[in-house]
Amino acid sequence: MSTTLPRIARTALLVAATALAGCGLTYNAQAVRATAGDDVAVRVVEVTPQTVLLANREPYTPLSLPASFFQQTGLGSGLRGAGALPDAPFVPDARPQTAELRPPPPVSSQPYRLGVGDVVLLSTPQRGGTVEQLSGLLAAQNQRQGYTIRDDGAIAIPEVGTIPLAGLTVEQAESRIFDELVRSQLDPTFSLEVAEFNSQRVSVGGAVATTQFVPIGLTALTLGDAITAVGGITAPQEEFATIRIYRDGTLYEIPLEAYLTRPDLQRTTLVEGDSVFVDTTYDLAQAQAFYEQQINIIGLERGARSAALAELQAEIGLRRGALEEDRELFERQLGLDAIDRDYVFLAGEVAEQSRIPLPFNQQSHLADVLFGAGGIPPASANPAQIYVLRASADPTAFGAVTAWNLDARNAAAITLATRFEMRPNDIIFVAPQPITTWNRALQQLFPTLINLGTAAVN
Incomplete structure (x- = not known):
């Protein structure tokens, strides 16, 4: 009798497993299938250095933080509730020191050489x-x-x-x-x-109409051409503005007044890696120091001098308070999810399935999302099946969903994830290992089999 019962139990378990499988009671794991079904047409594209460039071509501009996060409490900020700064007392010939003329050395003309991105x-x-x-x-x-x-x-x-x-x-x-x-x-x-021309560029910023990179083409790029390309200089006071050129660890200066009157300075040749910045002398610290200096220079009586300094400090305090209020309000709205955001979604075999906001003012990449959310579990996730699912604007078109497949079995392929840019509503899906799917199916099946085997024995 002792040998009969185990034999009966084993027979019952085998019969029960066969019956359950025949009834279709199996574990169904999510997967990405490169087929055109009735609902969604999926096109699977392997992630390679070439296809990364193709995926990144889809236009996207990250959302920006409010202007209050970039403003300083200096002159001309125009914040609400803040009037004009107090006028400086009249002092003959009182002005900030003019920058020294130190133009960069001339460079010899060289033919354009092709580079990455051209x-x-x-x-x-x-x-x-x-x-x-x-x-x-x-x-x-x-x-x-x-x-x-x-x-x-x-x-x-x-x-x-x-x-x-x-x-x-x-x-x-x-x-x-x-x-x-x-x-x-x-x-x-x-x-x-x-x-x-994408491989050789010069950055231009500061008091100009548009901060941007200006490409160097077949002909030499001059300082005048670069400033024209960004819309010109917007410094309100020419005598207080300076064009600074940073090249190979050395900072060169050209006062704006000298630049405007000397064509040879406008024809200064720029080279790859140059940074051009049009700087005005007035930011918060410089403006405050200048006003305090002027107030003290003219020898006002003690009471008048104190009143002028207090007025200056109060005005700067108003401006700073308004900026901080705007920033705090934005952060509160952000915490209440009352601000429009761009999101990507993390699904499948990941540390935590979640909705992840894209950052402000910068691009986010696939590696940022995967590792910022805890990475993928090495024991259960399939590194060969990491997908970025991106829907087409036309849901009826062929390949309405493109599945960009990153095969990370070779760890070196993760470098591609650091260059693959995210777009709003991308879905990052990681498939489970085959053994993971089998283990979960058995976990669901075993309790039923044990109950059936026990019933058969009894």
Whole structure:
């Protein structure tokens, strides 16, 4: 009898497991499937250095913090409740010291050398019959192909392969492409031009219309060209403004008055990595020091001097208080979820499924989201199936959802996650390991099997 009962129990468990499987009582795990179903058409794209560039092309500008987070309590801030600062007492020839003229040394003219991010345009002769030649725009599109120089310094041309171009002049690049076309037994007749200059830039900021990077093209970029490109200088008082150029660890200065009257300074040649900043002498600390100096210089009587200083301190205090009030109000609204935010969503086999806000004033990347939320559990998550699900604007289009698949079984692939930019409403999904799915199915199945086996024994 003692050997019969275990045999009966084992038989009952086997019969119960077979019956449950036949009834379809199995554990269903979430997965990304590259099929066009009735509801959603999914297109799976492997994440590579090339496809990262493609995914990042979708335009997105991060939300910005309110202006009060960037303002200083200096002159001209125009905050509500704050009047004009007290006038400085009249003192003959009283003004801040003019900056010294220290222009950067002249640089020799060098031919433009291609770099990472530049886009070159390859034009080939027209082929085909008369009807094809009359197709106009289609023919032009087929004959002019743009190639972006990748992070490895090369472009990839179908039927030719990878051609390194970084560091070459346009003439040298044409020669190298010619040699590769001949080696591949293709027609070497073509022309090459640079469609986008992205590898060499100069930053321009400060008291200008628009702070931005200005690209350096085939011709030398002058200081005047760079300032014109950002909309010109907006300093209200020319005598107090200075153009500062930071190059290779050295700071050069050109007073704005000298720049406006001397064409040779306007023709100053800028080079890759230069930073141009138009600076005015008035910020909070400088304005306060200047006013205090002027009030003390003229020898006002003690009472009048104290009143003037108190007026200055009170006005600056009003401005600072208004800024702090605006910032605190924004932070309270943010805490109550009353501010519009852009979000991404973390799902699947992750430390915690959650909704994650995108940061203000900067791009967020896939690595920021994954590791900022605790990473992925190595024991249960499948590193080969990390997906970024991004919906198309047209839900009826083919590939209405693009699943960008990051295979992180090779840990080096995580570097791609540090460059993959997030977009609002992206869904980051991590699939479970096959053994994880099996273990969870057994965890759900075992209690039922044990009950059935016990009933069979009894």
